[in-house]
Amino acid sequence: MPASTDRYRIAVARYFEAWNAREPEALARAVATAWNPLGGYTDLLADVHGHEGIVAVVAAAQARFPGFAFRLTGSVDGHHDTARFSWELVSETGGTPSEEGSAPLAGFDVITLDPEGRIWSVLGFLDRAPTGA
Numbered sequence: 377m378p379a380s381t382d383r384y385r386i387a388v389a390r391y392f393e394a395w396n397a398r399e400p401e402a403l404a405r406a407v408a409t410a411w412n413p414l415g416g417y418t419d420l421l422a423d424v425h426g427h428e429g430i431v432a433v434v435a436a437a438q439a440r441f442p443g444f445a446f447r448l449t450g451s452v453d454g455h456h457d458t459a460r461f462s463w464e465l466v467s468e469t470g471g472t473p474s475e476e477g478s479a480p481l482a483g484f485d486v487i488t489l490d491p492e493g494r495i496w497s498v499l500g501f502l503d504r505a506p507t508g509a
Contacts, residue, residue: 381452381454383454383489383493384452384453384454384459384489385452386493387410387459387487387489387493387494387495388448388452388459388461388487390406390409390410390494390495391410391485391487391495391498392446392447392448392463393406393409393410394406394407394409394410394411394430394434395434395437395445395446396445396446397434398438400435403431403434403435404427404431407427407430407431407434408427409494410494410495411427411430411494411495411496412490412492412494412495412496413426413427414426414496415427415430415490415494415495415496415497415498416429416430416496416497416498417429417430417433417497417498417500418497418498418499418500419483419498419499419500419501419502420500420501420502441465441480441481443467443468443469444465444466444467444468444479444480445465445466445468446463446464446465446466447463447464447466448461448462448463449462449463449464449482450462457488457489457490457496458486458487458488458489459486459487459489460484460485460486460487461484461485462482462483462484462503463482463483463484463485464479464481464482464483465479465480465481465482466479479504480504480505480506481502481504481505481506482502482503482504483500483501483502483503483504483505484500484501484503485498485499485500485501486498486499486501487499
């Protein structure tokens, strides 16, 4: 696997570690590891910059969907300092995440990385979301 592919894979793995960290200290640590201190996160519902803002967005999503975890679907694709990947929110206990048999949230994100491989920006897109999300 080429080194550049590893760079994207590692950044995305850290991204999911942050989204799935439950304890406040672990979440803050995971965000600091994954994101540049001035990095940002933007999707339909949020536009924040800095570790504190990102931690708040992740914590709010966890509070809205307790018992669920984010996971990668498919592979990570990237070039230069940009990567894209798809994800879904699934039940941590196994079984069916929702009555329809699909995850309540799914989408894809585009990230840019700084020279150290930390996330500079995330642009998030929702493919599926519950009503009112």
